[in-house]
Amino acid sequence: MDLVRIGDKVISRHKIDSFLTEILQLRSMGLSQTDVAARLGIDRTLVSRLENMGELRKGKSVAVIGFPIANRDEIYALMQAEGVDYVMLMSESERWDFVRQKSGIELFNAIMELIALAHSYDQVVVIGSGKRIKIIRAALDKEVVGLEIGESPIQEDKYVDPAELVAVIRAIKGGNV
Template structure:
């Protein structure tokens, strides 16, 4: 059914589809929302809302999670230089502090929040023990790359070679 009645209006579904397809064609060709709106004589905010409705993922391209990391600050700086937006690195002490003062419900909620945030990214690099990286990889809905830094349970911080992580990032971005 191409035509539907909404109150006093008769609406053509094919016309709506046609305009949406035109919008997407211009946007895919690199036109800005403002340029597309001007060409099609529609409101730019409509294009923004339309894209938001259809957006499958928010967030950036790559997230990095790792613990227990000995050279956390060095690795963090290198990741920032590469443009990584979501970085969650912890030393063993920070990981223990994260867990120590929380009740079960609060800890579970915090873990769900982190998981929910990371799932918005297309790719995730996980650095940790073999068991933890496997668990996290199973939870995430993204392309997961793991760097195993030992067998569970890891009790001490482990040095992670930044170039190894950057190599994965460059492969993803290639």
């Protein structure tokens, strides 16, 4: 349910989401914060604060990490064409091979190295389950753009919409995430 009771008020999350969507649409069309505020009858500082809360700074380097990806080769080629600095994509079988080919300490060290590598990029895009995205956000302790492809545990390869991912990458590179 999208209703939340706060004291004697009942708040509609849908109404807030719709209002926020309208603010962002107007801003992305080129209207100034002042123009948006005047059009919607709100304070300009509200527009500014909302933007600041959601802002992902334009980064110099981008990494894309994802698993398990059915169209891995297609996505990899697209990310290369988009100039993504680091791409690590695995199918379900590749993910299991990665785990099975290492002893416990080797696996631990490999994961720690991957975390350190991902942390070195200005922006990280993670394709996976909501649970994995949340874990990677916590491990990197930085803003991560998540593209959820299923609920955890995902046990089979999932198709990633190339157009959706390219739009995310272009928005990051253009500073309009």
